[in-house]
Amino acid sequence: MDVLISSATMCISPKNPFLVRSARPGSLILPKPRSPANSVRFHRVAVVAAARATAIDLSDPEWKLKYQRDFEERFNIPHITDAFPDAEAIPSTFCLKMRSPTYINNKDRVLLKVINYSSPASAGAVCIDPDCTWIEQWVQRAGPRENIYFRPEDVKAAIVTCGGLCPGLNDVIRLIVITLEIYGVKNIVGIPFGYRGFSDKNLPEIPLSRKVVQNIHLSGGSLLGVSRGGPTVTEIVDSMEERGINMLFVLGGNGTHAGANAIHNECVKRRMKVAVVGVPKTIDNDILHMDKTFGFDTAVEEAQRAINSAYIEAHSAYHGIGVVKLMGRSSGFIAMQASLASGQVDICLIPEVPFNFHGPDGVLKHLNYLIETKGSAVVCVAEGAGQSFLENTNAKDASGNKVLGDIGVHIQQETKKYFKENGVAADVKYIDPTYMIRAVRANASDGILCTVLGQNAVHGAFAGYSGITVGIINNHYAYLPIPEVNAYDKSVDPNSRMWHRCLTSTGQPDFL
Numbered sequence: 220m221d222v223l224i225s226s227a228t229m230c231i232s233p234k235n236p237f238l239v240r241s242a243r244p245g246s247l248i249l250p251k252p253r254s255p256a257n258s259v260r261f262h263r264v265a266v267v268a269a270a271r272a273t274a275i276d277l278s279d280p281e282w283k284l285k286y287q288r289d290f291e292e293r294f295n296i297p298h299i300t301d302a303f304p305d306a307e308a309i310p311s312t313f314c315l316k317m318r319s320p321t322y323i324n325n326k327d328r329v330l331l332k333v334i335n336y337s338s339p340a341s342a343g344a345v346c347i348d349p350d351c352t353w354i355e356q357w358v359q360r361a362g363p364r365e366n367i368y369f370r371p372e373d374v375k376a377a378i379v380t381c382g383g384l385c386p387g388l389n390d391v392i393r394l395i396v397i398t399l400e401i402y403g404v405k406n407i408v409g410i411p412f413g414y415r416g417f418s419d420k421n422l423p424e425i426p427l428s429r430k431v432v433q434n435i436h437l438s439g440g441s442l443l444g445v446s447r448g449g450p451t452v453t454e455i456v457d458s459m460e461e462r463g464i465n466m467l468f469v470l471g472g473n474g475t476h477a478g479a480n481a482i483h484n485e486c487v488k489r490r491m492k493v494a495v496v497g498v499p500k501t502i503d504n505d506i507l508h509m510d511k512t513f514g515f516d517t518a519v520e521e522a523q524r525a526i527n528s529a530y531i532e533a534h535s536a537y538h539g540i541g542v543v544k545l546m547g548r549s550s551g552f553i554a555m556q557a558s559l560a561s562g563q564v565d566i567c568l569i570p571e572v573p574f575n576f577h578g579p580d581g582v583l584k585h586l587n588y589l590i591e592t593k594g595s596a597v598v599c600v601a602e603g604a605g606q607s608f609l610e611n612t613n614a615k616d617a618s619g620n621k622v623l624g625d626i627g628v629h630i631q632q633e634t635k636k637y638f639k640e641n642g643v644a645a646d647v648k649y650i651d652p653t654y655m656i657r658a659v660r661a662n663a664s665d666g667i668l669c670t671v672l673g674q675n676a677v678h679g680a681f682a683g684y685s686g687i688t689v690g691i692i693n694n695h696y697a698y699l700p701i702p703e704v705n706a707y708d709k710s711v712d713p714n715s716r717m718w719h720r721c722l723t724s725t726g727q728p729d730f731l
Contacts, residue, residue: 277348286347287354294358296700299368299494299683302487306683308366312403313681323362323678329697331356331508343715358508361675361689361696368683369466369494371403376680377464378427380441381413381449381471381478385502386517387661387669388470389435389442394673395468396432402681408464409442413471414449414478417458424462436669439660447616452481456489465493466680472501473705474619476688480701483686494680497688497701498672502657505550505708508699509690513672515553516664518546518656522557525652526599530563533595536646540586540596540634544627544651547601548620550710554601555721565589565596566727568626570603571711572718574730576633582730583637590638590645600626602653627651671696 275282299306313320336344336351347354376399380388392409399407409425410416416424425443435442449455459467459482469479476497483495499506504515522545529541545553551569558564566582568574575581582598589596602623609624616622631649638645661669668691675689675696687698711718 275347283352283354287356290354290356293703294356294700296359296684296698297483297487297686299492299685302490303492306368306492308368308683309370311363311365311367311681312371313363313367313398313401313678315401320363322365323360325364325682327360327362328357329360329692329695331358331692333693342719343712358692359698361679361698363678364682367402367681369681372405374399374402374404374466375406375408375463376404376466376468377408377410377424377459377462378443378468379410379413379416379470380443380445380500381469381475382445382447382500383502384440384445384657385500385514386439386521386657386659387513387665388445388500389432389438389440390661390666390669391470391498391500391513391673391676392427392442393432393436394670395677396427397429398674398677399466400429402677404466408462412444413446414455414475415446416443417455418450436666437660439658449478452478452485455482456485456491459486459493460489460491465491467493467495468498468676468680469495470498470500472499472503473506473708475500476701476705479688480686480705483701486685494683494685496676496680496685498676499688499690499704502553503547503550504552505548505710506690507704507706507709509692509704509709510694511668511691513665513669514657514661515556516668517659517662518553519556519560520662521656521659522553522652523561525650525656526557526561526563526597529648529650530561530597532648533597533646536595536648538590538594538638538643538645540590540598540645540647542598542600542627542630542634542647542649544600544602544625544649544653546653546656548603548623549708551601551604552711554599554604555711555718558599559717559721559724561599562724563597564599564725565593566598567721567725568598568600568604569711570601570606572604572713573607574605576605576608576630577637580728580730582630583634585728585730586634587638587641587643590643598630600630602626605629625651 275286335353336346338351339346378392378395396407407427409427411422411425416422469475479495479497486493499512501512502514502518504512506512525543529543533539533541547553549570551571554567554569558567576583586596605626609629614622627649631647634647672689679687679698684698686701688701688704689698
């Protein structure tokens with residue numbers, strides 16, 4: 220998988236450490252700064268510096284037009300006709316029995332940003348210039364088109380699920396298959412156990428049909444199986460060519476999407492008429508530009524059970540402290556939302572916000588205060604938080620992700636040690652519900668999201684788009700080029716209203 224991941228490498232601009240340049244030429248993206256220290260001022264400085272570092276001359280009267288053109292160029296999604304100008308468009312075969320379908324016009328767009336910030340000091344502000352000039356940024360609307368670029372009888376569609384488990388995988392698989400059949404596709408297969416299934420001769424294709432997938436959404440996991448890592452891009456495309464696959468639907472996170480984009484590029488290089496469409500799957504909700512990814516709502520809901528159990532354990536014990544570790548390698552969305560939803564969390568710790576354990580303003584001092592005043596406490600921590608306190612082994616998993624230390628165990632041990640040294644009795648319980656959460660079936664909210672994502676993935680492929688992913692943006696569904704959503708992980712902005720709401724709920728101070 221090293222080849223797959225390296226195909227979408229990013230580099231930090233030497234002029235501005237907050238500016239990320241994606242692998243796509245001319246793609247300039249500004250991530251929000253992560254340091255919470257003096258965050259409003261820090262954010263304002265970063266925004267102004269970024270405008271300068273992107274080579275935008277703010278004194279140029281046409282700078283807004285140039286910026287908008289650059290944005291449109293970056294977010295222009297690849298199409299079959301880019302490589303095959305003479306590709307034939309035929310009337311859509313997407314036909315529902317009860318009524319004629321309504322189609323999306325190719326010129327329809329979805330607004331990417333909906334808040335017009337008046338000042339860089341506004342909570343969560345992302346500004347291009349010091350005046351926060353408003354520039355409309357539009358992306359391609361998802362949905363069925365009146366004309367399609369693949370004849371259903373010539374299509375062999377494949378679905379692959381990569382990475383770890385996530386609620387909703389079976390829901391997306393199901394709707395991709397059902398929508399393909401509505402278009403008239405008969406040859407649909409599943410690639411078993413992620414990208415590995417393209418090269419392992421002991422893993423045959425899994426034939427898929429409506430009959431096969433009809434009830435798979437009633438259980439968690441993936442009908443096709445999942446795995447990390449896999450063969451090289453060349454080996455995958457060789458396998459696709461040998462099998463006659465000309466539509467590939469890839470369900471996975473950032474690493475998987477990097478692989479999907481590399482597969483798309485290799486198909487273009489070989490002049491293969493293939494549509495590669497991604498469906499972002501990450502329980503951490505760390506995909507850029509999107510409101511949320513499937514599985515996230517279910518994860519937040521399921522996390523309530525663990526938090527409630529920790530609360531009951533802590534509340535029922537003398538000087539009880541419950542510690543819950545939730546998913547979130549580099550972003551703390553699950554921990555933040557679960558803490559906010561539960562109303563039972565006293566301390567929420569996420570990767571984006573540094574903290575100290577010890578000292579007069581540390582986590583342990585506040586825990587002591589909570590024990591003195593409330594008699595119990597609940598801590599919710601994202602798995603990627605506080606890694607600086609743990610031993611760095613430099614180990615990586617099959618996907619190339621850093622193997623994290625167990626921050627939950629560390630908090631439990633440090634808490635026990637602290638209270639023992641201070642002569643205070645404390646009963647510390649630790650709960651890690653990770654594998655329980657990711658293995659459950661999708662809830663109603665995620666079920667709807669998965670249904671629409673699966674449908675729109677197929678619509679995008681038949682419309683001739685490739686190297687794209689589908690997501691929900693401001694409650695509308697849109698297609699985005701993979702490099703733009705893969706440039707870096709979306710993270711919690713410590714200056715955002717949502718994080719401030721979480722702090723209001725927990726009542727915690729800054730632990731610095």
